[in-house]
Amino acid sequence: MRAYDLILKKREGGEWTREEIEWWVRGVADRSIPDEQVAAWAMAVFFRGMSERETADLTRAMAFSGATVDLSGVPGIKVDKHSTGGVGDTTTLVLAPLVAAAGVPVAKLSGRGLGHTGGTLDKLESFPGFRVELTREEFVRQVREIGIAIAGQSADLVPADKRLYAIRDVTATVDSIPLIAASVMSKKIAGGADAIVLDVKVGNGALMKRPDDALRLARLMVDIGRQLDRRVVALVTDMNQPLGRAVGNALEVREALATLRGEGPPALTELCLTLGGYMLWLAGRAAGPEEGRSVLSDHLQSGRALEVLRRLVAAQGGDARAVDDPARLPAAGYRALVTSPRSGYLAAVDTQAVGTAAMLLGAGRARKEDVIDLAAGLVVLKRLGEPVAAGEPLAELHYNDPTRLEAARAVLERAFVVGDEPVAPPPLVHAVVGAEEG
Structure with a gap:
């Protein structure tokens, strides 16, 4: 088999056999297939997709591409x-x-x-x-x-x-x-x-x-x-x-x-x-x-x-x-509030922005090698549909590095939308x- 031929087959919408998938996964694991060809295949899959059978075969091959955890010595269904x-x-x-x-x-x-x-x-x-x-x-x-x-x-x-x-x-x-x-x-x-x-x-x-x-x-x-x-x-x-x-x-x-x-x-x-x-x-x-x-x-x-x-x-x-x-857990040295600019009801939350604000305070990583601050983060004080008064806190920010505050606050202030009418929260x-x- 050749990686080029398999990439071409997927690019043209073809379905790989189990043997082709197993060969490909071995090449990905042992690095005999170079990055650029793996990237080309990933993009072909993105646009062409995979059948359920192909996806199951890919899952099986990846699961056994290295070591596995043997839990047979643990009684019961895991x-x-x-x-x-x-x-x-x-x-x-x-x-x-x-x-x-x-x-x-x-x-x-x-x-x-x-x-x-x-x-x-x-x-x-x-x-x-x-x-x-x-x-x-x-x-x-x-x-x-x-x-x-x-x-x-x-x-x-x-x-x-x-x-x-x-x-x-x-x-x-x-x-x-x-x-x-x-x-x-x-x-x-x-x-x-x-x-x-x-x-x-x-x-x-x-x-x-x-x-x-x-x-x-x-x-x-x-x-x-x-x-x-x-x-x-x-x-x-x-x-x-x-x-x-x-x-x-x-x-x-x-x-x-x-x-x-x-x-x-x-x-x-x-x-x-x-x-x-x-x-x-x-x-x-x-x-x-x-x-x-x-x-x-x-x-x-x-x-x-x-x-x-x-x-x-x-x-x-x-x-x-x-x-x-819990006082033995890490705690931040500083706190700040984000408040509502108006009265009404919490109509929408940009949840990704909330997570990004916590990351900017030091709680998360922009890159895998980043060092995090275990104490940093925020507490959201209002849920969708709840009434809010002008000036009432929407979130409390916890941080140790004051230079991180303004960027996180700016992201968080845009994350909350306060409307005139109550909204029904989505089902859990x-x-x-x-x-x-x-």
Whole structure:
């Protein structure tokens, strides 16, 4: 085979065979196919697309392009959860201990934040001393011993996807739906998941801006799971405003702790219980998602999930005292307010701009090599549809570097639209795909 011929075939709208896909993925992983040819293929896929069978074959080949995590020594059905990324999306910090408290093993490989979206690993590092780099042996042993581990993905896991994503990132092909689906699902399969619950975000703060694109992505990933013998449920959830109120690492940890005490924002609590209900159902711990949700609600009220988080933080070297005393978490030295210029109702929020403002304060990375400030970020004080008085605070900014304030404030001031009439907030869950397969 020749890379040139395969690129030409895809450019002309042809469908690759499984053998061609496997050859291509090996060449991407071992770098025998140069960057310019990988980039040309990514652009051809962006315009020509891939069939569901091709996408499943690409997923399988990428999942096994490097090492994999063997969770066969962990009893039970291993259910993973993945979010396509949003703003103020603190679900993993709440959901993982909540599901583990119900007896479902949680073995989660997570990532870092980039751009306007946050990363679970950065948030966990707000606990002083928390270690996110575990060997595969440490990772599996911890899941076996305490029922939960959250760590970074090792360099030898899905190497083909790592290289492909880096090329997509600089060639304007990140938002190719088949390539997104293969990237997400290959990592979940390589991570050892038996079943997967997907949180596909849609709205102005998400990768998928349009509901039909989000639904297409959700259906494709569920179909990939079916073809690769994994049970998958995908929920299309709203990202037209931050999910919680906090945006920024230590701030989101504080909000997660409040949620695990039963005092969190309603939307964050609701989504965690909903996603968790599906996870318990897929794990065989509940007869259906509603029963699973009820079980998790009990664990939230009893404090069992908070105890699981204490064990997780302690097991990975973090200061578990911060779970009960959030004052031990990083805190910013300065605060400032963004206020409403007029009275009315909060009619719209540019959620991506909110995430960008947090990044400009130091909470996120414009480039992968950037160093972040774990204390920096902001708290959104109003939700869509709520009344607002002139001069009333819309957001509180937390920062340590005063030189960062004005740029972040300017972005944030444009992010809120106050109108004359109340608006109905969008539904939290737009659609569920895959649950009908039981």
